[in-house]
Amino acid sequence: MLKKIVCLGCALLGAGMLRGAEPITGTAATGWEIRTAGSLYRLTVDPKDNIVKSEFLGPLSLDARPAGGGLPEVPVPEGRRLITRPQVEVTFPDGVRDVELTFESGEIRTIDGRPTLVIRQRDKVYPLRITAYIRPVPELDILEKWVDVHNFGKKEIRVANLLSGTLFLPRDQYKVTTLQGEWGDEFVPETTTLTTGTKTIEVRDHKSYGSSFFTVRPQGDESYTAGPVWFGMLLYSGNWRVDFHKRFSDFVEIQGGINFWDASWQLTPGETLTAPKMLVGYTRSGEEGASQRVSDYVRTELLRPAKREQPRPVVYNSWYATTFDVNETHQYELAKVAKEIGVELFMMDDGWFKGRLDDKAGLGDWTVDKTKFPNGLNSLIEKINALGLDFGIWVEPEMVNPNSDLYRAHPDWIVHYPNRDRGLYRHQSTLNLAREDVYQYLLKSLSDLLSQHNIKYLKWDHNRGLSQPGWPGETPQKQLEMRLRYMNNLYRLLDELRVRFPDVWFENCSSGGGRVDGEMLRRMDINWTSDHTGAISRQFIQYGYLAFMPANTMLGLVTHEDYEGFELSLDYKFNVTMQGVLGIGYDISKWGPEDRALAAEKIALYKAIRPTVQGGKLYRLISPYSGERTALEYVARDGSEAVLMLYNREVLLKEVTAEASASKKLLLRGLEPSARYTAEGYEGTFTGAYLMETGLDWPLGKAFTSRIIRVQRQ
Numbered sequence: 179m180l181k182k183i184v185c186l187g188c189a190l191l192g193a194g195m196l197r198g199a200e201p202i203t204g205t206a207a208t209g210w211e212i213r214t215a216g217s218l219y220r221l222t223v224d225p226k227d228n229i230v231k232s233e234f235l236g237p238l239s240l241d242a243r244p245a246g247g248g249l250p251e252v253p254v255p256e257g258r259r260l261i262t263r264p265q266v267e268v269t270f271p272d273g274v275r276d277v278e279l280t281f282e283s284g285e286i287r288t289i290d291g292r293p294t295l296v297i298r299q300r301d302k303v304y305p306l307r308i309t310a311y312i313r314p315v316p317e318l319d320i321l322e323k324w325v326d327v328h329n330f331g332k333k334e335i336r337v338a339n340l341l342s343g344t345l346f347l348p349r350d351q352y353k354v355t356t357l358q359g360e361w362g363d364e365f366v367p368e369t370t371t372l373t374t375g376t377k378t379i380e381v382r383d384h385k386s387y388g389s390s391f392f393t394v395r396p397q398g399d400e401s402y403t404a405g406p407v408w409f410g411m412l413l414y415s416g417n418w419r420v421d422f423h424k425r426f427s428d429f430v431e432i433q434g435g436i437n438f439w440d441a442s443w444q445l446t447p448g449e450t451l452t453a454p455k456m457l458v459g460y461t462r463s464g465e466e467g468a469s470q471r472v473s474d475y476v477r478t479e480l481l482r483p484a485k486r487e488q489p490r491p492v493v494y495n496s497w498y499a500t501t502f503d504v505n506e507t508h509q510y511e512l513a514k515v516a517k518e519i520g521v522e523l524f525m526m527d528d529g530w531f532k533g534r535l536d537d538k539a540g541l542g543d544w545t546v547d548k549t550k551f552p553n554g555l556n557s558l559i560e561k562i563n564a565l566g567l568d569f570g571i572w573v574e575p576e577m578v579n580p581n582s583d584l585y586r587a588h589p590d591w592i593v594h595y596p597n598r599d600r601g602l603y604r605h606q607s608t609l610n611l612a613r614e615d616v617y618q619y620l621l622k623s624l625s626d627l628l629s630q631h632n633i634k635y636l637k638w639d640h641n642r643g644l645s646q647p648g649w650p651g652e653t654p655q656k657q658l659e660m661r662l663r664y665m666n667n668l669y670r671l672l673d674e675l676r677v678r679f680p681d682v683w684f685e686n687c688s689s690g691g692g693r694v695d696g697e698m699l700r701r702m703d704i705n706w707t708s709d710h711t712g713a714i715s716r717q718f719i720q721y722g723y724l725a726f727m728p729a730n731t732m733l734g735l736v737t738h739e740d741y742e743g744f745e746l747s748l749d750y751k752f753n754v755t756m757q758g759v760l761g762i763g764y765d766i767s768k769w770g771p772e773d774r775a776l777a778a779e780k781i782a783l784y785k786a787i788r789p790t791v792q793g794g795k796l797y798r799l800i801s802p803y804s805g806e807r808t809a810l811e812y813v814a815r816d817g818s819e820a821v822l823m824l825y826n827r828e829v830l831l832k833e834v835t836a837e838a839s840a841s842k843k844l845l846l847r848g849l850e851p852s853a854r855y856t857a858e859g860y861e862g863t864f865t866g867a868y869l870m871e872t873g874l875d876w877p878l879g880k881a882f883t884s885r886i887i888r889v890q891r892q
């Protein structure tokens with residue numbers, strides 16, 4: 179039988195190295211124990227039901243209790259009882275829609291360099307096998323969970339739902355925190371009590387502005403830096419969901435995976451369909467510990483190895499200065515000033531390609547606009563390279579304007595329903611990337627663009643969500659696979675481009691932070707965090723972003739935009755933008771000597787602290803959500819320095835508010851207690867213990883002021 183494997187969200191990545199001691203022990207006869215640095219997960223084959231059951235994930239001390247019991251590791255709709263929510267739902271050819279599992283085998287295999295527990299169970303009667311995978315990342319207290327379903331029969335089986343993983347919590351009262359948002363207001367933390375019923379966070383149009391990252395804590399446990407936290411995140415960029423189910427006076431069950439709303443899959447004979455990975459974890463280091471673990475996971479497990487450690491360049495982006503009005507002379511003017519102030523890479527944003535006068539035309543035709551660039555792109559790129567700057571460019575490959583050669587030539591390539599108006603958003607439609615011919619077209623156009631020009635940075639935008647996902651000409655069943663096939667081809671396209679052009683940086687953009695997730699970050703190096711560049715809002719957006727993503731993936735731009743009306747200084751804007759990857763978006767050709775000198779000074783400072791900011795461990799000391807201040811601390815992995823980034827917003831009138839009358843000591847974290855440190859702007863030296871227990875006096879008095887302080891080990 180022909181072997182077909184469809185993996186929803188897998189990467190074309192080679193196997194890594196096997197690390198650490200044995201995190202998984204046991205056999206089917208004894209049950210299995212999965213240990214991370216601070217958590218234990220136990221599974222057994224239930225002798226009565228002959229299915230695999232798991233206990234809740236918890237502290238290592240769980241091993242003091244006898245093993246056994248628990249709930250199904252892969253819950254399915256079983257005729258006799260519906261205690262848990264189904265993770266897998268199928269319809270067999272005769273209309274039967276429940277699954278009765280029976281255990282087949284369990285083994286510890288090495289997958290991508292790490293021991294992985296692989297549990298095979300099958301339906302008692304029908305030719306369906308469900309294999310569950312648990313791949314621990316012990317040093318980060320994370321378990322990757324996913325499943326695949328395999329049809330070993332002769333007829334199609336319809337997959338109506340295939341979630342990645344299930345996690346049970348002990349009986350208790352909980353609150354859950356997730357990151358939600360909308361355009362210009364991304365990654366806002368929201369906390370709610372889990373009451374009986376289901377809380378769902380989800381995406382339905384392939385755009386999120388939030389994240390699937392979540393933390394769950396026992397009610398009343400308020401410390402940010404300590405206490406038990408269950409956490410997780412789904413690795414998928416299309417429609418996803420995470421459900422938190424609570425039964426009255428009973429257990430909490432968390433499930434996550436692809437959102438099968440408006441989707442299903444016909445599993446053909448011999449075919450295997452694999453769900454994307456879901457991360458789950460447990461730590462006693464509070465929400466801070468959960469955030470540090472997940473962002474370290476992105477850094478060490480997802481970011482592509484060749485670019486992982488490489489410092490991200492200081493970028494200039496032309497969008498805020500020129501919008502669509504780009505030409506060789508002005509871009510070169512901007513590049514000269516960019517070079518003068520210390521920028522390393524010049525990025526020409528939207529507007530450069532055929533017919534692109536505004537957002538009503540051009541998307542789809544990825545060749546240069548000859549009226550704007552009569553000498554072609556290479557003339558500009560060569561001049562920019564001669565300045566000593568790398569060159570980058572903007573594309574939005576998944577979209578198409580009706581006013582484009584591509585649309586006119588291939589109206590059938592557009593996602594649409596027949597007999598319905600082809601509704602446009604931002605004057606654009608979506609290309610049906612589920613189609614092979616569309617995939618091949620994009621691979622060729624982008625490969626031509628990248629091979630014919632010395633482009634070192636590609637900003638990949640995605641401004642429209644996926645709606646009206648019709649695929650005229652295909653069967654209704656196949657059309658329901660469109661959203662899934664689209665994502666698979668998007669991953670395939672990015673994977674192939676990465677292989678062909680390994681030196682190119684990829685920036686992930688979706689009208690700001692509309693598609694920020696782990697699988698994009700496996701393929702892209704940097705995220706455009708938000709279209710909102712105001713330095714007050716950015717403190718909130720960036721704080722949310724840094725709850726689950728590493729700072730070396732967070733691009734910011736210092737721009738003239740001042741939507742908030744605060745008239746912030748250039749210095750303040752730079753200090754906010756330095757929290758991640760620094761970029762500039764002003765029309766710098768209009769800057770006088772003073773602004774240029776200040777920018778040069780700030781960029782030089784950024785380059786000096788860049789290894790610690792981009793590569794260090796982040797402690798979010800003061801949340802902007804808690805008052806008028808923000809404080810972040812980045813600690814170099816070798817402990818040699820810490821960088822403090824401190825901000826005031828409004829002034830705190832003495833004793834007037836609770837915040838104003840509260841302590842103004844800034845307690846540092848992550849230092850060596852007995853080492854001695856200097857702190858810029860403070861006299862003398864301090865021990866790490868002093869800085870962490872007594873702390874520094876808050877150095878900012880005035881409104882809208884900020885400081886970057888280097889704390890160096892002696």
Ligand code: GLA
Binds near residue numbers: 497
């Ligand atoms: C989106 C992006 C912006 C910019 C414009 C160009 O809105 O988020 O950064 O690239 O598109 O059209």
